[in-house]
Amino acid sequence: xxxxxxxxxxVAGGRTGRAIQVLFNPTEYSLETSNQFQRTAVPxxxxxxxQFVSGNTQTxxxxxxxxxxxxxxxxxxxxxxxxxxxxxxxxxxxxxxCEFRWGSLNFKATLEQxxxxxTLFLESGIPVxxxxxxxxxxxxxxTEQLQGVRKESSDRTKRIIPKQGDSLWMMANQEYEDxxxxxxxxxxxxxxxxRILAIGKELIVPILN
Numbered sequence: 001x002x003x004x005x006x007x008x009x010x011v012a013g014g015r016t017g018r019a020i021q022v023l024f025n026p027t028e029y030s031l032e033t034s035n036q037f038q039r040t041a042v043p044x045x046x047x048x049x050x051q052f053v054s055g056n057t058q059t060x061x062x063x064x065x066x067x068x069x070x071x072x073x074x075x076x077x078x079x080x081x082x083x084x085x086x087x088x089x090x091x092x093x094x095x096x097x098c099e100f101r102w103g104s105l106n107f108k109a110t111l112e113q114x115x116x117x118x119t120l121f122l123e124s125g126i127p128v129x130x131x132x133x134x135x136x137x138x139x140x141x142x143t144e145q146l147q148g149v150r151k152e153s154s155d156r157t158k159r160i161i162p163k164q165g166d167s168l169w170m171m172a173n174q175e176y177e178d179x180x181x182x183x184x185x186x187x188x189x190x191x192x193x194x195r196i197l198a199i200g201k202e203l204i205v206p207i208l209n
Contacts, residue, residue, distance in 0.1 A: 006102035010085070017096070020081045022064050025102065029062035058138040060100060060107050069120060069128040079130050085111040092179050093169045097139050109136035141178040158205040162197045169194075175205050184208060 006025050010017035034056045039048040064082065068075045089096045100107045113135040120129035158175065168182035168191070175185075186194050188206040197203075 004103055006100070008082070008085070009099045009101060010096045011099055011108075020085075023067065023078060024065045026062040026064060029060060029105075032059040032061070057140075058107075059112075060109060060136040060138070062134060064132045064134060066130045066132065067120075067128065072122065073128070074126045075118070075128050075130045079116060079132055082111075082132055082134065083114050083116070086114065093167075094173060094179050098136075100136055107136060107138065109139050111135070112137045139177075141176060141181070157207055159202050160205055161202050162199055164199055166197060166199075167195075168197070171203070171205065176208060181208070 003025075006022045008020040008022070010020070035052065036056055038051045040051070041048045066075050066078050068078065085098055086095055088094060095110050097108065097110055100109065111134065115133040117131045117133070118127040118129065119131065121127050160171065160175075162171075168185050169179040171185055172182040173179035182194060184206050185191075185203065188204045191197075
């Protein structure tokens, strides 16, 4: 059976970027899932009342190994492709969304944290071996989440009042968890220039169909 290499595929707004190949497949990875509950003390009872608040996003963690000693190259040439996923994408106004793919694992996420450890150097001081401890946080748009949840009552259109420094991209990210979905808000409020918002004027945040 041919060896299948793990890779990271940047995706944004329906477009895919160049796949980032890892030099060596991880030896293991961890997936963490949890829920958030609120516990309120009730007088006269032995245990607090527990109420479900929300689910938390899944977390994928692993160590990625890089070695360029035989080539005599700076290993940061390869690790920089991973750390660049922490940079803000000008089109999204946020770090890029990506998918970690390896065999049956297809994890759509944003890269939350990278810890770089360099362990081998050339005489010139150039690093040629590194281990990156990476943490990915699951990414789902509001639409994707609602598709998987059956609600007994219909959602209501939300109204918000912009403050100084707010933007349609920020609102879309907050309400839909996808900053690229600013256009439905602009259309609902007949905003022709999305860069200009009337501070203090109530805006409608429509339900996504």
